[in-house]
Amino acid sequence: MKHLLLAAAAASLVLPVHAEEPAPVPSPGEIAAAAPAGDWVSIAPSDLLVMDLAPDAKGNSRRVVIQLMPAPFSQGWIGNIRRLAAAHWWDGTSVNRVQDNYVAQWGDATEKKALPEGLATIPESGYETSRIAYHGQPGSGGATRRLLSAPVATDAYSSQAGFLDGWPVARKKDMVWPVHCYAMVGVGRNMSPDTGTGAELYAVIGHAPRHLDRNIAVVGRVISGIEYLSSLPRGTGALGFYEEEAQRVGIEKIRLAAELPFAEQPRFEFLSTESDSFARYADARQNRRDPFFIKPAGGADICNVPVPVRAVGAR
């Protein structure tokens, strides 16, 4: 009974496979791990936001790495975020809110720290990316893009959910927007029509709160270190805000990776969502046939098909 719940699937890889036995069906993770180098896309250092939290009680460092979304998504807020990082604005701020099954949120708890000059004000229309070209159809939004719908054509929140350039998105007619899956990063705001500046950010640490789609800007996703946010003590104040200053978790610094010395820049790749490997990975996510599983589900929701990301050289 050591392994339980999925462990046996991994263990089966080291069992001898006899000629008369069928080869075990690979798991989604095994399919991704076996993808050829050409199916992986390098993430530019200018798209990586590196957040160093204060060390934990045992002195262990806690680094969270966020990948920022590419155009055409949320670029107004992301421009602000790059400016805030360049100004070292978050240094000395803190994680102020951790609400169970929802979000961990960080920024300036004093609400008095002056913002850098030149931040853009973004209208609500920035939540959606309209008239984007998808499925090979030309559109006015720029270059032709392919919106992959398989395997998640069924979505309670849209006409079609799928992947665009490595990101989970949803669509109604010609409107396409990024969706709030686990570990996605969004921009805190006050009441509409305020859409937030990007100085106050949060990461999803629970079941995908898709009702926030098109109501809050999604700007990226945590690709490393989400556990340093998701395992923080939950705040006991309203909405999970910490009630005492000592409960807040300090942020030592946030930098764009591009600003770090070259040797210190973290390097990551994601599995191209247009690759054959991803298609097989996504199929396996919706139909688990690897050992341990009995009944393939026959489908998956968009947030249960997380795009594989790996640290370069960490395989």
Add this chain to the structure above:
Amino acid sequence: MKHLLLAAAAASLVLPVHAEEPAPVPSPGEIAAAAPAGDWVSIAPSDLLVMDLAPDAKGNSRRVVIQLMPAPFSQGWIGNIRRLAAAHWWDGTSVNRVQDNYVAQWGDATEKKALPEGLATIPESGYETSRIAYHGQPGSGGATRRLLSAPVATDAYSSQAGFLDGWPVARKKDMVWPVHCYAMVGVGRNMSPDTGTGAELYAVIGHAPRHLDRNIAVVGRVISGIEYLSSLPRGTGALGFYEEEAQRVGIEKIRLAAELPFAEQPRFEFLSTESDSFARYADARQNRRDPFFIKPAGGADICNVPVPVRAVGAR
């Protein structure tokens, strides 16, 4: 910028509402809080499993309360769980695995502790409840039950998702099964056809792993104290198992509430999923029109409509 992200919606309740202003639309939580007493269903002490973890580093107690599923779901495993609790079998065991965005799992880390006599062996067919009566149609599974489909008729994993007697379920033809939402509790097992005894349990602490539906038995849900599991440090071993004994979190005891002295029994109620209040709550979950929200989603997945539960007297 104090409130951000939903805080403003709660704050709006204390603002004076002038005659010329439309009354704010209530949030889902406000709808549930306003539900009349008759819409709430008391949970029997024999259906409550009370798990006391060892106190945290600061000496604070950590109590997790689990509601066991009613018939016809998973009753074989639940019978075993009642027997294990009556034998005080879990006392001195531990939480041994915490995998980010997945599960926290507990049981006997030594794998050598003798199980009580008389535990049932349950076949794989126990994962599904077949021929259950739903939508008022008679079936051979017992009394007629109504499977509420609104508002989550769209489900990537089934023909219909909905609620039955207060629990989230999915259906294909005449097969109905409970689903793996956040905080649901399931039975760890090894490779099929082993279906587990119930001695090894886990709670979902991330995005609903619906691919586990019909592959693992769902036996209940954490209705209080999920944060004591979801905020535990993630295990660094394979599948999130803790690698060192000192990392495990001790379980002082697990009891059925019915075994506790009457005055110490925790008391909870859930909002009847057949009540008008629940229908309005579920509609509001799929169409947030309360202040702060701009675009109602027009739908929700089954796990984003958690059934409201409250401690009696805690309002």
